[in-house]
Amino acid sequence: MAQSTANGDGAGGTRGAPGNRDRRIFARGLRVLWVAMRAEPVVFLVAVFGASLHAAVTVASAEVLGRVTDQVILPAFQDGRTTAGALTAAAAALLAVGVLKAVGLGLRRLYAGLMQFRMQARYRRKVARKYLRLPLAWHHRHPAGQLLSNANADVEAAWQPLAPLPMVVGSLFMLVIAAVAMVFTDPVLALVGFVVFPLLFAVNVVFQRKAAPVATRAQALRAEVSEVAHESFDGALVVKTLGREDTETERFTAAAHRLRDAQIRVGRMRGLFDPVMEALPNLGVLGVLLVGAWRLSTDAIAVGDLVQMSYLFTLLALPIRSFGWLLGDMPRSVVGWDRVTTVLGADGAMEHGRARLDGGGGIGVSVRGLDFSYEDGGAARDLADDAAQAAATAAAAASPGGTAAADGARDGDRDGRTTVLHGVDLDIAPGRTVAVVGPTGSGKSTLTTLLMRLVDPDTGTVAYDGTDVRDLAPGEIPAAAALVPQSTFVFEDTVRDNVALDTGATDAEVWAALRLARADSFVAALPDGLDTALGERGASLSGGQRQRLALARAVVRRPRLLILDDATSAVDPQVEAQILAGLRETDLAATVVVVAYRRATIELADEVVYMEDGTVADRGPHAELLLRSPGYERLVTAYERAAEERAAAERAAAAGAPDQSAEGGPAAEEEALR
């Protein structure tokens, strides 16, 4: 179920007094910013130059306005005289100030954005590259939602402070020159500034401290809402079939209400804070005017000085707020950065050797003393699998002994891990076709991932042609072996690219693979043949068509070892048998390991490996196992009965009789067995 990613929940677990904690976060936030400054020094310096130019010209604009008041406007009012030269000079000065301010602002905004988005892109690439390098065992421990949030929300949060950073640097510069300008203009009026600006700053800090946790919570809740929505849409089939529409709607409503309340709290705080921040500089201006009027009456300052000072007050309010933006972004940035660096620093990448696989034809596989355990509380399962799991669980609960079978391979907890394969030994001669058969949860899929070296065993070895797979050079296994998993994935691309991927296979080779996978006729019937674009996850195809496409994708690589993990379950039994028979007849001569559930498929194999509770309970030709292994006999007979019942139900449905399968009879029984 959806879990709140709580993106950047405040201090991210930092303990201690609030003051210390804030200082620590600030120091760590600065270190994160330093990483970006080192990575993009030129872009950062241009942004800071723009910000400083804007800052200097802003202060200068107040000076220019003061002088224009004294030298052009006042004489015009007092004596009614003004010269064209003075007016032109005033206009030119104001124009120059305006243009320079615009240039500074443009440079600052452009380059701050450039820095922020470049850093985001760089770290998204790094994280995505790392994901692809990390082994499946690591992915088992990290749910997809978390990976998405690391690559997206966390990267964005980490670099969020880069947006206000140049402005903050420019504002610091502006404050210093403004303070100097004020003191030089009139030290007494400057005192008003020294009261008002620190006050503005303090209000800002107080607001950020109070608002940051509320805003962070709203951010986490936003992630929660999208996760709940994503889960409901993705699991639409489960939601509808189990009649969970109302429950899901309630779950979504509750999350949406939590988000609404958090947003309202943020809004309320802003509602209080914004007027205060608006009012303070204006009160400052009022103070300046009051004190200034007195200073004017004593001839201590000129009218221009007063105009300059009050203008400075209104100008400085916004830059001071930029400190608040930076401080407000820092806690989230630190948390985002921690999460991103945790991914980047994750180890567990598989070690490889240098050995190569020579020769052609099928690979001989030998497995010795294989033990494998999963970490408890591993990754959230794929929703498609969950759908099957939910149906199977419901059916298993209804069938005596079903639950026991489902938990077959599990071996109580051991150091937070559950052993699912124990001492598996297996020899598969080159070019042989072996069917792996066993009750649900007996470890068949796990075995296939070990055969492909998607994970490494706790103990024991898997060897290809006598070479331990851990000694093989990187890329050797994908070049020699192909796995077609239970749930197929279709890219949002053309049929050709979905099959060929990056193999550079010619159209003729793609067609040959499609023929072997019995996918050629449906592809030929598609509007644009190989060029037909397939929708997201191949939504425009049926389950069986998707599976055949995935099979063609494996076959086009001409693997020497082909592993099919229930890869043709959605394909018609006759077609499945044709595919397997075809695979045996081609010049591929591949070794084929097929996790099978149908008797017709099992019978096509040279040999059957029967698994129970994570071990190889028996192995041999199908006919022999039927005679000597009661568990095997029961399972295969049950498969057969379920298949027959389903065929009968289909025939009845075709003849217009009521659909029994709707009651969950044969279909549910088959699910229970699987």
Ligand SMILES: Nc1ncnc2c1ncn2[C@@H]1O[C@H](COP(=O)(O)OP(=O)(O)OP(=O)(O)O)[C@@H](O)[C@H]1O
């Ligand atoms: N990623 C995982 N994390 C934790 N446990 C897992 C994981 N994948 C599988 N398991 C557990 O390992 C055991 C063996 O699962 P596996 O999928 O290998 O069985 P199977 O024989 O292929 O089952 P099925 O026929 O239902 O596909 C099961 O108890 C399962 O719950």
